[in-house]
Structures are given as structure tokens and as C-alpha cells.
Amino acid sequence: MVNRTWNRNVLSTVILGILFLGFSTTWSKEVLTNHWYVELDGDGGVESAKLVAKRTGFTYVGPVLGSSNEFHFVHSAVPNIRTKRSIGHTRLLKAHPKVKRAVQQTGYLRVKRGFKPKITGVPVSEIKLKLQSLDEDKARAVNVKIDGKSPTDPLFKKEWYLKNVGQSGGIPGLDLNVEDAWAQGFTGKGITTAIMDDGIDYLHEDLRHSYNAKASYDFSSNDPYPYPRYTDTWFNSHGTRCAGEVSAARDNNICGVGVAYNSQVAGLRMLDQPFMTDLIEANAMGHVPNDIDIYSASWGPTDDGKTVDGPRNMTMRAIVKGVNEGRHGRGNIYVWASGDGGADDDCNCDGYAASMWTISINSATNDGQTAGYDESCSSTLASTFSNGKSTLRDAGVATTDLYNNCTTTHSGTSAAAPEAAGVFALALEANPNLTWRDMQHLTVLTSKRNSLFDPYLKHHWKYNGAGLEFNHLFGYGVLDAGAMVDLAQKWKPLPERFHCTAGSVKKEMKFGTEQPIELKIDTDACVGTENEVNYLEHVQVFVTLKASYRGNVVMFVTSPMNTTTMVLSQRPNDDDHKNGFTRWPFMTTHTWAENPRGLWKLQISMAPGKNNAMDTGSFFEWTLILHGTKDAPYDKQVVDGNKHTKLYKVKRVHEAMRKA
Known part of the structure; x- marks a missing residue:
């Protein structure tokens, strides 16, 4: 099956050439790394690349995006951070008869979203496994009834974003409606989500059975074991927390439960280094694209309200290749956290979140408001949840934490993106033939306004010309897992784009x-x-x-x-x-x-x-x-007006447009 995403892929080439010519960052001086992009003449292959590296004093790392003539080299004698180009090393590479091009990699900042480190020596999470045998008094105080169908995991009662009954000051019913999707028989089985982050604690009792080792890799250390590097502040707990939101096991008396608890997660460790490079980013986003269905990213350029930045050339190639060729032609799903820069930033200045190839996800609180750190922009497609306005400690997102621990304080749009990835995993199980475009259409058509509102009354809900309701903060609303899997099951292929x-x-x-x-x-x-x-x-x-x-x-x-x-x-x-x-x-x-x-x-x-x-x-x-x-996108879709009112409405609008 071939995903005919572009008409002859013309625009892909155009955009790669013009997209990010004018980015600016907060760094006044260029930072260089000890990484090189090396292109060989012809299809030299891996053995030729290894030979070139050996004869020039470099270390061979691997091919770039599976290419037979583009490779990643490292030089151990060059500092991994420097302000001057290593002209001599580049000349040495270019002097080799088989080398067509050699480029020393620039370093730039990529920042985890929503992470607030604690004082050195104080654990970020205090919820140890030994505390999970909650006594009956504590369970009753949470005020969540276990009805025999809900998960029995001890922290499920605190996972208000999965089942909101008003705990922690939330609005009952304001959640992802995952129990409806589970009741329809979908739990994410057979779907793999890659967490592109600082690693995953794959030994965690709540994650080890869902961990996909084959699809995992450590791009910071260049080995297949993306385990987080230890720090006193637990700074590298970010990826483990995101992974638990997607696929923490159900009914095992450990922590909570993931949105798609029968799905798998892969760890792509690539953030834990002083500076990012285009090669590391690209290879992470293009890693085994036929084995990974969804790539989840809870990071981006610095959320300081003044950075304008986005993916470089190789990374853009990886994303374009992913949506065109990944998942055997159906296209990989790239989910992106919209950003934590608050009202003084705009996620349209973030070239990842604002890309049409990614699904940009903002967050809402448990009472329907926008969080103080949320950025707004017109590229946001939908929202999930981060944390509550409540002063209660457990008003955050409950999930897995490092070293077999759990936490109830995960927050930021970092928490929102993996929740969306979990919902998309449910939809892909319901219909494995969904393309990357199908997922965006399903997101638009099944997300709900629910109780979401802007407390500052700056951004109101509006209807566009096709009758679709949207908001500058929340996109088309909060994801509804039940509605999405229901529509996904009977979804028909879209016309060519x-x-x-x-x-x-x-x-x-x-x-x-x-x-x-x-x-x-x-x-x-x-x-x-x-x-x-x-x-x-x-x-x-x-x-x-x-x-x-x-x-x-x-x-x-x-x-x-x-x-x-x-x-x-x-x-x-x-x-x-x-x-x-x-x-x-x-x-x-x-x-x-x-x-x-x-x-x-x-x-x-x-x-x-x-x-x-x-x-x-x-x-x-x-x-x-x-x-x-060119053709109406929803003419072939079977619609129940009572279940999918958005789709019903826009089909009527399109019929009227054609008659006019």
C-alpha cells in the first residue's frame, strides 16, 4: 500500500528547501559538536563507510535514515562542545576519494516540556510501590467507585483524566472517555508508541511487559539500551513518566493504568546531552518506521517566548519520509506537545508543533481551563489534560516514575502528548489501515468542546465556514477515545491530497x-x-x-x-x-x-x-x-447523526457548497 500523500512529492522538496532559512535561537554564538554528516560517492554501503571512518580517524556511528551513502561519524579527539569549527578534521574527510560531502554538526537546544526539578537530593516522586496497598479509608476518600469494569490499579482513582468523577476539584465527565473505547474492545494491542525522550525505565514493573526492546535505541550513547542516566534530581524521569501514560499495565496492583494498556512502548533516548544535532534528531524520528506506529515528543525549542526555531534539513527529511513511507506506506503518526511558554509565547514559532505533519496537542486542566503554562496557536489540532488547578498534590497526572516508583505530579503539555498517543493507539487497533491523514481527520471530527473554556475570555469558541467548532487554545476540543474508535472502525479511505x-x-x-x-x-x-x-x-x-x-x-x-x-x-x-x-x-x-x-x-x-x-x-x-x-473528503463515510454530529454537519455543509 502506498500513501499518496503528495502530488508527486513536489511540495516536500520545496518545503525542505525553504522552510527554515530564517530561524533564530537564544544562542548568540554557534556551537559545534564532534558529530559529522558524511556523504559518500555512489552507494558505498556500510563497509565502505566504516573503512573511511577508520582511515580518517573517525568512529563510524551508523547510516542516516537507512541510506546506503549517508552516514553519521564521530571524532573522539574533538570536544563534544566547542565554538570553532574543526576545519582540519572536515578537510581530512573531504580529502578521502570516496567522500562527496562532510559537514560538522551544529549543536542546539531542545528542552523537555513541563519538567520542574526538585532540590538536589530530594526525590521527585515519593510514592513508592510499598505505599500502593492503599487502605480502605484512603480509597473511599478518593471518591471513585470501582464498578467491576474499571481498572483496580491503586492510582487509577487518581487518574481523573481517564475517569473524572470530580476528584481533585475536577468537573465530572471531563476526561478522555477511554472506558468507552475499552468497552468496545480496544486497548492498543499490536500498536507501538516510541517515546522520544531521555530514556525509559524498562525494568519498571508497570512497563517491562509492554516494553518493545526491538524498536528501542539509545541515540545519546549509541547502543540498544535507552535506560535513563541517574541524577540526584531525577531529571531523567521525563520519558518514563510519559511511557506510563501510554501503556502502564492494568490490574497488576502497581501505579495506575495507561490509556492503551495493552499497547507497547519503545524508548528512543536522544535528549540527554548538552546539545541536540540534526543527525540525532533525524535518526530518532526515522528509527524502524515500520515497527513503530506513533512517535510521541514532549519537547521542543526553548519555551522562553523569544525563540523561533524548528527542525533542520535532515530532521525534516525524516518526518516527510515517515508520513510518506512509514507503517508500510500508511504513514507514521507524530504527536507533539504544543509548548509550555504560557500566554507570552506562540507555538506557531515552534516549527515542530506548527508542522502539518505532526499532531500538535495542547492541554487543559481537570476543571476545563487552560493551564498557566499553555501556549496558544492556530496550528494546535486538539487537547488532552495536564494537571488541575487544585492545590491537592495529586491533581497532576498519575503515572510511572523512575526505579519502580510512581508519581501523581506529572504535568505540562509533556503529559498531554502521551495521552493523545495512547488514544491514537486505540484508534489504530480499531483500524490498522488508518493513515497519518486519517488520524488528523478523526481528531478534528471526534474531539469535543466538553467543558473547556478560557478563564480570561480572550479566546472564544467559534465555528468555521464548514460548521466545525474550534478554539485558539484548545483546537477542536478534547480527544474523545470512545468516539474516535467508533468512527475509526467504519472509516473509509480519504481522497488524494x-x-x-x-x-x-x-x-x-x-x-x-x-x-x-x-x-x-x-x-x-x-x-x-x-x-x-x-x-x-x-x-x-x-x-x-x-x-x-x-x-x-x-x-x-x-x-x-x-x-x-x-x-x-x-x-x-x-x-x-x-x-x-x-x-x-x-x-x-x-x-x-x-x-x-x-x-x-x-x-x-x-x-x-x-x-x-x-x-x-x-x-x-x-x-x-x-x-x-479536490474531492469531498467525507462523502464515503457512513455517519450516525446522533453519534457523530460534527461529521454529519460538515457533510451537509459540503452538499450545500456543491449545490451552490
Whole structure:
């Protein structure tokens, strides 16, 4: 089976060339590592690469994305962190007759989301296995009834995100509705989720039976054993906590239970090092793509409200290859935590969360609000849960912890992404033929508004032109596992996806705090061509501009069906005045299923700065790219109007659009 994701894969090549030319980071000096990308002439193969490494004094690490002529080398005599390029070592490689190209790898920061280390020497988790024989008084105090069908794991009573009955100050019924999916017979059996993180405690009693050793690897140490490195602060507990959310065992009297408790988890240890490299990231995201179904990432560029950064070239290649070829052509599912930068950051400045190839997940609290650390952006597709507003210690996410321990304090969007991965594992068991696009459509159509709301009343729930309700904070709502597996079972293949370059505006224009500008593109959405798009999925707004204070730039895009979405919000901490944005791909999912034909508008303004400072900017270019289908995506879907009201509604809208 071949996933015809792109029309001749043209756009993949285009985006790889232009996507991240203008990123900026918080580091003023370039950091170099002792890792090299080496390309050999022809299909040299592994043995040739090993020979080249040996003769040049390097250590052979492995192929890049399974290539026969691209390889990863390391030089032990070069410091793993330095500020100057090792020109001599690069020349030595290039002088070898079989070496076509050699590039020393730049180092950059990638940060775990939601991790708050404790004081040195004080364990992060205090819930030992010996405490799990909860006495009856404590069990009654939790106020969760075990009905004979619910898991008997001792911490299940605290897993309000799985079954919310009001514990820890939550709203009853505000949960992932996993028991409905379990009741339909789906528990994640046969599905593997890779936790790309700081390792997994695969010896943990709640994880060892679900651990997929074959699909695991340690990219920090280059061995097959991704066990977390010990620190006094338990800094490397992050991956183990995420793994437990997905596949902690059921009814074994240990910790809690995972969303997809019969699924497997693989550990891809790649975060535990001073600086990330493009090669390590790429190889982790492309590791055994036919054995791994879902890749879960709870990390990204620094959430400081001023970083604009994303995947480099090799990593982009890995993701594109994954969605096109992974899972034997159905496409790997990449789940991303949207970010913990709070209201002063925007996840559209994170090239991972804002990628149309990933499913960006935000978090909600147990009482339906947005957490203080949540970022908002138009690329967020849906939400799960992180922690509660309650002062109770166990209002966080209950899951596995290092060294056979448990915790009830896991939080942040770090906790949200693995929950989503667990729900997707349930859906893949219900229908193993689902593609990466199917999963995004199912997410849009089955997520629920439920009781989610913005306590600050800045972001209201709205309907787009196709009748789909969305929110700038929560995307299309909270995942509903029961509804997703129900629809997944009868899901029909989608029409082929195309891309259309709708138009560009290239001219220099000044804008400022009191001088907003509006740009327009009138498009036929490539009608009559091989790239015709009549029903939208993702919309990308590639923008080039500079400003005296980048963080005060605010942008909105309005579709022909009059859906206005904020593609960039104010980021008060971003004081950049040199780099701006260079063809940065701001992305929105808010126009999903709309007809793209007609007038698109881009509004750019400068929000007042500190002390009402008046800032100015220069706009240079806007390119609008539409992604979607020529044929109606849901015509073949069998729908029960009582069960799947969103799908029923959008099908009616599409029928009306065709008649008009």
C-alpha cells in the first residue's frame, strides 16, 4: 500500500528547501559538536563507510535514515562542545576519494516540556510501590467507585483524566472517555508508541511487559539500551513518566493504568546531552518506521517566548519520509506537545508543533481551563489534560516514575502528548489501515468542546465556514477515545491530497503600531489543474518581514468563508530586531474542510510595546499554500447523526457548497 500523500512529492522538496532559512535561537554564538554528516560517492554501503571512518580517524556511528551513502561519524579527539569549527578534521574527510560531502554538526537546544526539578537530593516522586496497598479509608476518600469494569490499579482513582468523577476539584465527565473505547474492545494491542525522550525505565514493573526492546535505541550513547542516566534530581524521569501514560499495565496492583494498556512502548533516548544535532534528531524520528506506529515528543525549542526555531534539513527529511513511507506506506503518526511558554509565547514559532505533519496537542486542566503554562496557536489540532488547578498534590497526572516508583505530579503539555498517543493507539487497533491523514481527520471530527473554556475570555469558541467548532487554545476540543474508535472502525479511505500555491505578494511595505497593513490574495485554488483544492486541510502562510521589536508583531489571516484566525500573537519577550521572519511557515488548522476559493486576507499590525512604545516593521513577502483534496473528503463515510454530529454537519455543509 502506498500513501499518496503528495502530488508527486513536489511540495516536500520545496518545503525542505525553504522552510527554515530564517530561524533564530537564544544562542548568540554557534556551537559545534564532534558529530559529522558524511556523504559518500555512489552507494558505498556500510563497509565502505566504516573503512573511511577508520582511515580518517573517525568512529563510524551508523547510516542516516537507512541510506546506503549517508552516514553519521564521530571524532573522539574533538570536544563534544566547542565554538570553532574543526576545519582540519572536515578537510581530512573531504580529502578521502570516496567522500562527496562532510559537514560538522551544529549543536542546539531542545528542552523537555513541563519538567520542574526538585532540590538536589530530594526525590521527585515519593510514592513508592510499598505505599500502593492503599487502605480502605484512603480509597473511599478518593471518591471513585470501582464498578467491576474499571481498572483496580491503586492510582487509577487518581487518574481523573481517564475517569473524572470530580476528584481533585475536577468537573465530572471531563476526561478522555477511554472506558468507552475499552468497552468496545480496544486497548492498543499490536500498536507501538516510541517515546522520544531521555530514556525509559524498562525494568519498571508497570512497563517491562509492554516494553518493545526491538524498536528501542539509545541515540545519546549509541547502543540498544535507552535506560535513563541517574541524577540526584531525577531529571531523567521525563520519558518514563510519559511511557506510563501510554501503556502502564492494568490490574497488576502497581501505579495506575495507561490509556492503551495493552499497547507497547519503545524508548528512543536522544535528549540527554548538552546539545541536540540534526543527525540525532533525524535518526530518532526515522528509527524502524515500520515497527513503530506513533512517535510521541514532549519537547521542543526553548519555551522562553523569544525563540523561533524548528527542525533542520535532515530532521525534516525524516518526518516527510515517515508520513510518506512509514507503517508500510500508511504513514507514521507524530504527536507533539504544543509548548509550555504560557500566554507570552506562540507555538506557531515552534516549527515542530506548527508542522502539518505532526499532531500538535495542547492541554487543559481537570476543571476545563487552560493551564498557566499553555501556549496558544492556530496550528494546535486538539487537547488532552495536564494537571488541575487544585492545590491537592495529586491533581497532576498519575503515572510511572523512575526505579519502580510512581508519581501523581506529572504535568505540562509533556503529559498531554502521551495521552493523545495512547488514544491514537486505540484508534489504530480499531483500524490498522488508518493513515497519518486519517488520524488528523478523526481528531478534528471526534474531539469535543466538553467543558473547556478560557478563564480570561480572550479566546472564544467559534465555528468555521464548514460548521466545525474550534478554539485558539484548545483546537477542536478534547480527544474523545470512545468516539474516535467508533468512527475509526467504519472509516473509509480519504481522497488524494494535493497542494496549491495560491499566490504571493512581494513588495516592501512599512507597518507600525499605528499603521497596520492588509494584504490580499484572490485565488481559484488551482481549479482545473492537477493540484486543484476544493476542501481544505492545512493552510500555510509563509511570511518574510523584519521589525524593530519582533515580539510585538501580530498577524491574522481571513479565509474566503470568513474564518479569521490569529497566526501570530504578541510575544512580549521577543526583542529581536535583526532576523525577523524569513519565509516562516505560519500554519492554521482552523479552516479545516472549508472551500478555499476566493479572497484571502492577511492583516499585520504591531501591538503596543512596553510603556506603549511605538514600533515599526517592514513587510517583504507573503506566499499562501493550500493543502487539501479536490474531492469531498467525507462523502464515503457512513455517519450516525446522533453519534457523530460534527461529521454529519460538515457533510451537509459540503452538499450545500456543491449545490451552490
